[in-house]
Structures are given as C-alpha cells and as structure tokens.
Amino acid sequence: MRASLATKVFVQRDYSDGTTCQFQTKFPPELESRIERQLFEETVKTLNSFYAEAEKIGGSSYLEGCLACATAYFIFLCMETHYEKVLKKISKYIQEQNEKIYAPRGLLLTDPLERGMRVIEISIYEDRCSSGSSSSGSSSSSSGGGGGGAGGR
C-alpha cells in the first residue's frame, strides 16, 4: 500500500512582530480531517519559540558578535553560531514530530529551512488502497490548483 502525495499546504510567515521568523498558528482548513487542531498549533508554537531563541538579542549574542568581530570573523571557520545550533535542534524536533505525530496521520512536515524560511510545507498523503479512508476529495477541492500543480511534474 503506497501513499501518494495528494496535496500540500503552506503555513505562511507571521510578520506581526517584525522581521523575526515566526509562523502563523492559524489552522489550515485542509488539515481539518487529518490532525487535531491542538497538536498542530503546539508544533507551530514550539517552532516559533525555537526561532525566537535563535534570534534572541541579548548578552550572549552580543558576546558572540563582538568576539567574532575581534577575530575578523575568522572564528566562524571553526565555530558554529548560536543560530546554527538552534537550527539543528529544530531539524531534530521536526524529524521527531514527523515520526511520532505526522507520519501516522499521513502528513509530512518539511523543515522551513529547506524552503528559505518562507513557509512550513505540510505534505498530505493519501493511502491508495485503504478502504475506509476519508477521501481527500473534499480537502483537494479548495486546493485543486495546488494538487494540479503538484501532479503536473
């Protein structure tokens, strides 16, 4: 029983707090039948908090910046920045969420880093041979263009 990609949903950035990296917690209607609202919001809120931590302006980030400047930024050749460390944590978290929560529901989260930090891409898969599955016809009606675009490869 192979799962095929039905459609994709894109969670956009939330710029209400400036240019910091935050994503909208608005629940996409396409996921209505696939996952509980609360789980999804929890994921996005955790991701937002990770990004806030990465971009936090405070003592440690200043120290890192000044130290880097003092070494004419050569220190970046051997040291990982705080931001990069947090991005690694995020990547692990997304993998974990996919394994535990999203994959069993036929969904797949893509790390926003792979999409230029523009969107959180959620791929919705449908099982081809499963008998009682809710058809994705209703969910793909509003995103017919997206499905067509996805299938048109």
Next chain:
Amino acid sequence: MSVMVARKKVVRKWEKLPGRNTFCCDGRIMMARQKGIFYLTLFLILGTCALFFAFECRYLAVQLSPAIPVFAAVLFLFAMATLLRTSFSDPGVIPRALPDEAAFIEMEIEATNGTVPQGQRPPPRIKNFQINNQIVKLKYCYTCKIFRPPRASHCSICDNCVERFDHHCPWVGNCVGKRNYRYFYLFILSLSLLTIYIFTFNIVYVALKSLKIGFLNTLKETPGTVLEVLICFFTLWSVVGLTGFHTFLVALNQTTNEDIKGSWTGKNRVQNPYSHGNIVKNCCEVLCGPLPPSVLDRRGILQQEESTAQEETCTRGPGAQEPTTAQGPCGQPEESSAQQNDGSLPHQSAVPVPSLSNTEMPEEKQPPAGELPIPSQDTGQAEH
C-alpha cells in the same frame, strides 16, 4: 549481470540557482556578475598598501616607531578580511518559491481578489500587516513569486530578493543585505581608518624627510608617495563620508533603500517600527546581533531523477566529493522535495524582467547625503 560505473558529475544546487550571480570554488563563494569594479577596489587597496609598506614604513619604523607598520598591517588585514567576507557571502537571498508554493499563493490571491480576465494587467499584489501597531505593506514579487518580507527588496542587478536589502554595491561586487551588512560596515570603517592612517603617515614621512634632504628630493626618491597621497585624498572624501552615512543609518536601524525611498520620513509616513529608539541598542542589534545562516544551501547535492540504462553501484558520495568522481548518487527515495529541486522553477517568460538603470552609481564617489540614484529598487518596476 555486469555492473558498470556511471561517470556522472555531482551537480550541486548552486549550478541550478536562478538569478544573476556568479559562484566560485564549487559554490563556496557567491558574487554578482559584474566584478570589474571589485577587482579595481582590490587593486587600489593592495597597491596603495604595498607602496606604503615598501617605502614609507621602512623609514618611519626606524625614525619613529616599529609600531607604525604593525598597526597598519592590522588595519590592512582587517579591511581585507571584511571586504572578502562582504563580497563572497550570501547577502540574505530569499530563494524563489517552488511551483507548488507559487500555485498555492496564487490561489490565495485569486480567492481574495477574484480572477482577472485575460489581457488585463493584474493589480499590484499587496498584503497589509501590522507591526508594533503600525501598518506595513507586503509586496508580491512577480519574479520570485513570493510575498516579500518587510524590508526585503528585489535587486534587479542580481535578480534576487534580498532580506533587509541595503543596496547593491559594485565596489564590493555584491548586494549588501541582512547577512553581510555588518561586514560591509566594518569594511568601510576600517578602510576609512586605514586611509586616514596612510595619508597621515605619508605627510609625516614627507615632512620628516624633507627636513633632511629637501622636499623635491624626497619626492624624487619615493615617487610612490605622491600616488598614495592622491589615492588617499580622493578615497578619504568618499569612504569617510560613506562611513558617516552608514553610521547614521545604523544608529537609526534603517537601510539605504529605506532612506532613499523616504520610507520612514515625512509627515504622513509611519515611524520606523524596527528602531529600538535607543542608538546603542540599534547599533548592537545591527552589528552584533545574531547572524542567520544562508538558506540557499549552495553546496547541497542536487538529486538527479534521470535513470540510466546501466546498473550503477549505489554508493552515495559524501558531500565533499570532487565533481569528477566516478560514481554519482542513485536510487533516489521517493521524495517530493527532490523533484522540486530539479530546477523546475516558475516559468519566467510571463514576468517582465525589470531592467532599471544600468548605471550603478559608484556610491563611494559621491557625498552620500541622499543624492544617490536608486540602483535597484522595487518602486517603478514594471512588475508593480
């Protein structure tokens, strides 16, 4: 069954990136296409410093202090390091939307605006957002098919959207944006100091030596001095002025782009919502704040979908593999993301590519008091 080794070159993502950038060292270095003026910058700095170290320093180190060439060397190395960092790094390019994402956004726009009949020019796509109690508009970029984040702008020279776009600087051969603004600022600051330093010590050298052998003889002995003084004199006016201008911008947390467009000035305009209101805080954030890594993933390996007739040994090469290695990656797992990385980007023929002023004003030659023409902004472009 014979297993044959396929001689496939490993293709990295930078080779398929859209936009008008040049990449060197297998994707490690990223610059604009026109690099002539950058080479001129390098030549001027290296040439002037070489003359200084070769001639004046020898005399001054003996007569005054050996610290003079040491300090000059430190300044020179710092200026070169920051220049190369500015020129070679990703300024904060926002990758273009993949087809699925572009289609999704198009649908959302059509849902709000309604479909435009064929032949009519679509209205400019603008979304309104509220930041810190002020409304900021997000513009849609027709080339990149994304809604640009606030403070981002599309550089028509490099054909990329750049985050926190400042300006495109031909002297460093790259855009100046979020990721390399601090390097740019430190470069012009250290270059100002270096220029002042060399200029001052050239005058001191000429003064000291003239006391012993006379002014004309001094110039005859080291003709390079005249050249250095001339270069430093002209550089001083431009670079020091530019440094002052950018110090002003940093203190107010503004970009050159915003300053030229007058985004935050004037009676009916909103105040700059990104400023913390405190000069020190603004400086700290712009110069020492956290540095986001590049999202372009230039050196990632592009997964090829081609199937070959031969059976290949499926050994995945490590990331640092040389392009001419015999074996390439194969046996792709079914990943939708892999297919989309295949360079199948939104078709651009329908998008009028804006070709704004090809005369990129060399900013360092003019007093930067807002008299710079706009090299590449999103106002007035056909796409709006």
